[in-house]
Amino acid sequence: MKNRRTDSSRCSDVLSRVLLAVLLALIPLQVPARQSIGGLPSPGEHVSQGSLTLGLGYARDTYLSSVRYNGTAYGIEFDKWRGRKEESFFRYSRLHCNLLGSPMHNRLGGGSTIDANFSVDWALLAPVIENDKDDLLLGPAFLTDMTMLWNRQNGNNPANAQGHVSLGVCLDNTFRFSLPSFPMALQATLFMPLAGIAPAPDYDEPYWYVYRYGDYMKVLHFASLLNTFAVTQQISLVMPVGRNSLKIGYTFDYSRDRLGGHSRYAAYNMFSVGYVMRTVKIRNR
């Protein structure tokens, strides 16, 4: 009886060790690192920024309507910086995600459009200038942006998608300064696509024709600066609040294209409030 109990407890002990090992292997453990306001992450460190955003959205899409729409926009924004290996040319990587929604109206308050925007940008960044006070980073970026516009008045052309999947550049700039004994950082970032693929209907082709006739390739266009201009611009102020950092920012997201015989744009002026958290990986998986 006694032996059985010992075997049982040994068994559960081994099992819990195995479970712990599996958990350790699966979860990239991170612990809060020493907070440095506006500092770039060291190798293995992550700097995460999350924000709630509120602002104004503007859109015009001649496939749906010849007039422009605007409305209050709501969203969430997330950024994750990662410090890569010291010897890497691109010493940092950055993931930027943005989700926005906006009920819009035309200038006279008539008409009604619902707008949803989702973008994911990923960049590798190399330091051009890096010192105690200033950082200037530059690097290539993989950018995706999709805006869905739904005009509730229209029959056969009720919705359209604007956006792109592109290769582009990311430029990031940080000033660190301090008001008397109060460290702060001013960050400015620019994402700009240079070339990629963008969807647009072929002039007056209804989307149900695209589906009906299998005309999917006609919807995809080669996008370059000649027909598509887009920019995501962020300016944010990071300041310490207790042991954490607070981020107050402004994001300008703009895309404009001339594809499929249509003139389209979507723009957002968004103000954000969020947190900044610096973590370091225990295990570098």
Place this chain on the structure above:
Amino acid sequence: MNRRLVRILYAGVASVLMLMPVSCYRGGSLSDNEYANTPQGNFMALWTIMDEHYCFFDLKKEALGVDWNEVKHRYGQSVTSDMSDRSLFELMCNMIGELRDGHVNLSSPYDMGRNWSWKTDYARNFSKDIQDEYLGKDYIMSTSGMKYRILEDNIGYLVVESFERQSSSTRMNVMFNDMALCNGLIIDIRDNGGGLVSASEFLASHFTEKKVTVSYSCYKTGPGHNDFSKLYGNYISPASSDLRWNKPVVVLVNRGCYSSANEFAVMMKAMEKVTLMGDTTGGGGGAPMSSELPNGWLVRFSSAPSYDSDMNHIEMGVAPDIRIDMKDEDILAGKDTYVEAARKYINDQLVNP
């Protein structure tokens, strides 16, 4: 010196980053193809939207003598800065009304501008009261817009009032089971103003045993009056999992058959064992799209034309195989000339197939 140069360069790049939003956003001013919200601006916006997107200018010029540039000149003279919204609306409705297209509308808080002369200028050839008499009180309602019963001479009578909703396989099977012993079927689509093309295709797919090319479609690819895509064939394949009708069918049509009902007439005309009987349909052979004027009024226009299997436009209607007009004496006697002619036709088919 070098360090100073770097700092200046750095300050320059930073300034560009900061100021870019202000410099590139142009949402506050009128951009390309936008017109001012004035009577003249709204008039030009409407004329231009139609000019660049409407798909039947050549056809309307040939059939109705409409010259769109002349229309602009004629109506544009009457547009003044101080005219009321209601006057402007009336003027613009008259302008687009020249096209006599049921898919061309201007919607405002005052009214929905339309020209339905393609229907109202012709004999109606339809009486709802008489149709109700033929349906009786114990007809069966299938999908919304579809009613049927079996007439005394064992002929099925199916009334399709609208294609707004698509039927289901189950409902179609139930209906064909109910009418399995009938000698023929009359499908009455008179005064059916259309709805979903998919709904009309679904119904038509129950009357063929092979894949049939029923029509062709294309769409506008640019602002020119003749900028069109290649033609795409429209096919009807047999409804695979449902019962299908193999006996004689007569489709009753009148000027009130429009849009998807017009398409249905085209589809059925391409089928074997189907006879179109009645008056030419109202037309509506262009899939409509919508846009807006600077003052918020909604404009709808045909932008994707369809043709029958012989490549004829169907915008001006589909001619029946057998032309019939409602007789006054029949109407007075509570008889439907169309239904009676269809019954006689089917019964004659049984005697002389």
